[in-house]
Amino acid sequence: MDGDGRAYFGHDPSPLAERRDETVRLAVDADQDDSSVIELPVAEVRRLLADRERDLVDFLEAAAAWAARHLPDHARSVTAAAARALDVPAPVIPSQRKATVLIEDAIALLASSGLPRRFTVQPSGMSKGLCTAVACAEKTVQP
Numbered sequence: 001m002d003g004d005g006r007a008y009f010g011h012d013p014s015p016l017a018e019r020r021d022e023t024v025r026l027a028v029d030a031d032q033d034d035s036s037v038i039e040l041p042v043a044e045v046r047r048l049l050a051d052r053e054r055d056l057v058d059f060l061e062a063a064a065a066w067a068a069r070h071l072p073d074h075a076r077s078v079t080a081a082a083a084r085a086l087d088v089p090a091p092v093i094p095s096q097r098k099a100t101v102l103i104e105d106a107i108a109l110l111a112s113s114g115l116p117r118r119f120t121v122q123p124s125g126m127s128k129g130l131c132t133a134v135a136c137a138e139k140t141v142q143p
Contacts, residue, residue, distance in 0.1 A: 053088065061091045 007017045013029035024045045029035040040048075063082055067075035083090035 056086045056088050057091075060086060060088055064091050 005019060008030070009015045009017075013035075014031045016025075016027040016030035018025045018027070019042065022042050024040050024042055026038045026040070027035045028037075060079070060082055064075065064079040067078045071078055080090050
């Protein structure tokens with residue numbers, strides 16, 4: 001993104017990203033004169049790329065949570081491999097025991113508070129899931 005120049009993406013068709021001053025030109029196939037082309041301001045391309053990087057980080061966090069639940073013995077290595085493939089930092093994978101203890105503490109606190117028995121659980125920054133204290137108490141909840 002910095003400076004002028006071109007970037008080819010190494011497959012057929014021949015997509016091209018080219019910066020000219022404060023504009024980025026994206027071509028579907030640089031080898032074709034009638035190729036579809038999009039021109040965007042550099043600031044807009046930077047914003048779009050930052051948004052997609054956040055999407056990748058969110059996806060990796062969801063994948064890490066899935067791996068922690070379904071592949072607890074391999075969750076760290078699976079998550080690290082996915083982080084390398086996506087070229088984003090690997091998230092911290094909370095331990096199952098720590099999340100279970102935190103939820104058990106929350107259930108005990110809720111039970112003693114006299115508040116309604118519905119609450120929101122949000123392990124390791126993942127999307128919120130609503131459950132009842134009874135349902136959570138009946139099973140081990142993994143991050």
